[in-house]
Amino acid sequence: MPESAEHPAYPVGLRLSGRRVVVIGGGQVAQRRLPALVAAGAEVTLVSPSATPSVEAMAETGEIGWTRRRYEEGDLAEAWYVLVATGDPEANARASAEAERSRIWCVRSDDAEAATAWTPATGRSEGVTVAVLTGRDPRRSAAVRDAIVEGLRDGSIAAPHVRAKAPSVALVGGGPGDPDLITVRGRRLLAEADVVIADRLGPRDLLDELPPHVEVIDAAKIPYGRFMAQEAINNALVEHAKAGKAVVRLKGGDPYVFGRGMEEAQALAEAGIPCTVVPGISSSISVPSAVGIPVTHRGVAHEFTVVSGHVAPDDPRSLVDWQSLARLRGTLVVLMGVDKIGAIAEALVTHGKDPATRVALVQEGTTAAQRRVDATLATVAETVRAEEVRPPAVIVIGDVVGVGVPPLS
Template sequence: MRAPRMTYPLSLDLAGKSVLVVGGGPVAARRVRSLLEAGADVSVVAPVAVDALRDLAATGGIAWHARAFASSDLIGPWLVHATTDDPSTNARIVTECEAQRLWCVRADDASRSPAWTPASTTVQGITIAVTSGADPRRSVAVRNAIAEQLAVGSLPIRPQRPSDGRVVLVGGGPGAADLITVRGRQEVRKADVIVYDRLAPLELLDYLDLDVELIDAGKSPKHHTMTQEEINAVIVDRALSGKRVVRLKGGDPFVLGRGSEEVQACVNAGVRVEVVPGISSALAGPLAAGIPVTHRGTSAGFTVISGHAIGDVSALAASDLTLVVLMGVATLPRLVSELVLHGKGADTPIAIIE
């Protein structure tokens, strides 16, 4: 049994440096694409080439030499990729490269290659590179697993270097940690400061770094931990001090969540602000109870109002749309009485979801 090969992981700055790719097939095209993304000056040597390489050559993206490999091709490049479909040619290229102390990546047989490229990708500004020696499929599987976890915010992605302060309003959805959006979860994991509401998915806070500042801004009937003005002030203050602030809310920030006031406070203070939408409880609440807010032949739409600002009751009573009332516990008796008074049938179905 062959002993494991000892290797040294390394990242190369190839910007502006000459790289030779020998071969003109699909493998060569993939390697060329990655090399160009790294800023390399790429030359391809191959008698024939796939359309992708021909197109790059036609537009000046690469230099294509339509002929067989020659030893003189090794004069000048910093790195060589042997990607032909002929094992003997690839072996010859490796041998000649080693004689000239040039690193060569042999695409057809990693076990006989002095160097190889890892399975790599970039997620949220983080480059993942995985290698398992002569088993590239295993490397790809591990890379994909890590990338998936980074993409959904299940791994640490918080920047460790100071950055410009900003505020991100994140809609947490119905409250369960698995019902927030992928983007919302990512922003929570990157935060330096989180100002959170009572109905936000608080389970996410259990997995944050210990130095993340957590500020409870929860509101409940007749009890506010912080006034809206205090919330506006704290998110602006932390952002101006260079922190990445997440304002974590339940539902959607712009559906009776006072998110627009917080955005305006940031804009007025010159603070960068973004909004990540969430699923509003106006939709998620009825759904959780098995109640559709629209149904063919019953209701073709719905109206959402605040129980604290009911508005024109006569118009609500006359409408045949589903009426969704948020924050309506305290005002429910008055609302029902006024709806009936203005002509709504007393037998109209009603559901109270809390």
């Protein structure tokens, strides 16, 4: 019976785990629908003389069973649900009739009006399933589905947890600075946060989007008294989480790339608080690309190395083998090294690097204040002083500096 204003389709979620589902036809429709049926835990039997390579691979790996022939009467025995999707209208009609007689809900890809069930446009976001039906307009269903799922993912549609949750903290990598470069998951967790402890290098524009009730704490201004600053941050994460707050530690770049994220994760583990780590786009690769520099390029650089430059090469605390780095032919990316770049360049040249090796310094990469300054190992120290390059800046050393795409006029 066609849907009408008086008799719309009744939405329901089928729990198919461990239950028999039959799919008739192994073409593109089956290829699209099978993964969700498998994910639902259904015991799927495909009935079809042939299948697409992707469907065939699912059968070969044991995800589905495959009866390699055309549909025959009785194939739907003991099934809970059936998808009919062959190119043979007569076979589709016979299978649909068997499903009707056996009171099995049946979806038909060729004739929605003859089906007893319709497949909604479905999307998922962190435990929420969105299913949309708009009658006989599947494109509209998909568009509405996409809008809702995107809103849930980026936080523009608020769906807070009503039931109390156990204490937890999310360490979120905010990316290199441009607020659009945070991950979808990171943005969603920010939208759900009660407390955000932020680094100065995190994407600051995102903080302006937070609701008024969210407490934003500048990590650089946490009073730490007898504690080291990092210990004070760890304590703040633990205290707010134990108070029942949804806590996000917003960091620049990636939490585990010179971000001391592991120290925070370890402190949370010691306190018995679950920790979710959301990777971020590291400035070591994103900032060079923002100014047209590839950290690797065929025939130019087959590797790139990322090092911290926060201590000078001759500092006893340095863990970097500058002598070995000087012998590498690939790209060297230095983070946190603006004020030490003179000593770094000198060490590389001393250990054999060509003084004419190209260097690019990218200040405030991916933000509106971004600028690029070029030099060589021989001139970089003076260039930094003359051009007044300030942190944060990413330093790229190597032949790739000269490979980049010229800016559009």
